[in-house]
Amino acid sequence: MSQSAYKRILLKLSGEALLGDHDYGIDPKIIHRIAREISDVVAAGVQVGIVIGGGNIFRGAGLAASGIDRVTGDHMGMLATVINSLALQDAMERIDCTTRVMSAISIKEVCEDYIRRRAVRHLEKHRAVIFAAGTGNPFFTTDSAASLRAIEIGADLMLKGTKVDGIYSDDPVSNPDAHLYETLSYDEVIEQKLRVMDTNGIVLCRDQSMPIRIFNLYREGDLMRLVQGHPVGTLVA
Ligand code: GTP
DSSP: OOOSSOSEEEEEEOGGGGTTTOSSSOOHHHHHHHHHHHHHHHHTTOEEEEEEOOTTTOOHHHHHHTTSOHHHHHHHHHHHHHHHHHHHHHHHHHTTOOEEEEESSOOTTTSEEOOHHHHHHHHHTTOEEEEESTTSSTTOOHHHHHHHHHHHTTOSEEEEEESSSSOBSSOTTTOTTOOBOSEEOHHHHHHTTOOSSOHHHHHHHHHTTOOEEEEETTSTTHHHHHHTTOOOSEEEO
């Protein structure tokens, strides 16, 4: 029996979320904590899809700025998301949360190809599904991939875990008067250039009426409170 307000969610994690105290790569303590929080949500009966970025290893746009061909850089970034996805799968399966990794680019020896109907079947069987390799296309961010997968799998809500509590009127670090928004419309986020998610991803959610909640991934227990229906973070709808 689900103790959740939602049947199916899509959780977007940035690659940087895995850094912890490290400058590069994956902090084992952090990935274990994130895996534990996700597996608790799965155990509560929620179907969970996950999109993870690759910025802790390679980021296409950053590589392009240093002279690497943009498409090649984006392919390197996609492979970085595969590495993170495998690490998260390993962390989740070590605590007995059955997980499948499905990649938007075909690397059959490593993980399954992304097939939407198969992904939905995995979710129905209460396996967490990690969607790797972004959208499989250059010039798209993993925010766009998260929006796309959330819509494709028919999620009730897309969640984006960040380092801050939600969307603020200004940078809360440099401006102590910045206030946290409880709700915003998609257009307010776009027009005010709040840069909490890339614009393509927000437009896709707006056009398909996919609500988004931005929350603090580092506040332990917030993910569970959120799926139980508590108004954690900022709702964009
Ligand atoms: P059911 O069809 O519901 O039984 O799903 P399942 O995922 O358990 O069955 P399947 O036999 O398709 O997969 C068994 C294992 O092989 C799972 O861990 C899959 O993630 C993995 N697997 C399936 N297809 C591929 C693939 O193309 N490449 C790789 N590397 N692994 C795969």
